[in-house]
Amino acid sequence: SQKIEQNSEALNIQEGKTATLTCNYTNYSPAYLQWYRQDPGRGPVFLLLIRENEKEKRKERLKVTFDTTLKQSLFHITASQPADSATYLCALSGDMRFGAGTRLTVKP
Amino acid sequence: DVKVTQSSRYLVKRTGEKVFLECVQDMDHENMFWYRQDPGLGLRLIYFSYDVKMKEKGDIPEGYSVSREKKERFSLILESASTNQTSMYLCASTWSGELFFGEGSRLTVL
Structure with a gap:
């Protein structure tokens, strides 16, 4: 079955920076x-x-890319804020399996 | 507004007890899911259902069963609770695509 990996268990960044x-x-x-x-x-x-035929999708400060060749999606939060601190999970369509998540902390 | 309601936020049960976790959605969704979430392991799929009276095993169905007698309700049953079933349980529903989650049921088995 599919294995889904989110590369970091935790990510710490400074307010205002872009989280990837x-x-x-x-x-x-x-x-x-x-x-x-x-x-x-x-x-x-x-x-x-984001659908497989879409390269990129945006919503306010969020941007997602989808590269089916690399079998990878990137999730960006621009101009990050402390309120963005949370765990972020990716999920694949069909069987709705999830990655383990990345805990993002944005420091003021 | 879309709503998925899980009957209990916190439960404490004893080893060997039969446990029912109830989930109700008000969106007329066909598909419903039960996950458990543990630190470092993320969300793991226990069972899912694409229609009334229909169920499919997920990745970790052992020790669990489910019931879907009505479209809006999907119940998770622990026939004989064990300490390794202490976890956060999350129910979700979808028509196609976006999952709507309940607030979760944190179960402790002593």
Whole structure:
């Protein structure tokens, strides 16, 4: 079955910088890939979905890319703020499996 | 507004007890999922259902069963709870694509 890897368990950055999170998968390319945000003690909340025929998608300060050749998605948060501190999860379409998540901390 | 409701936020049970975790969605979604989440392991899929009375095993179904008698309700059952089932349990639903999650049920088995 698919293996989904998010490269960092934790990422610390300074406020105002761009955070870049990585999601890699091993086998077939999914029809689409999703990113979620999870705050401590809460359920994940959907952020963005990108389809296999889309290279890039943006929503406010968020940007997602999808490279089916590299089998990788990158998730960027520009002009990061302390309120962006959370765990970010990627998920593949179809079977809805998730990566383990990256815990982002934005320091003021 | 979309809503997925999990019946209990916190439960404490004893080893060997039968445990029911209930999940109800109000969006008429076909697809429902149960995950457990543990530190360092992320979300792991236990069971899912694409229709009433239909269920499919996920990656870690051992020790669990599910019930989907009505479209809006998907129940997770621990037939005989064990300490290694102490975890956060998350229910989700979708029509196609975006998953809507409940707030989670934190289960402690003593």
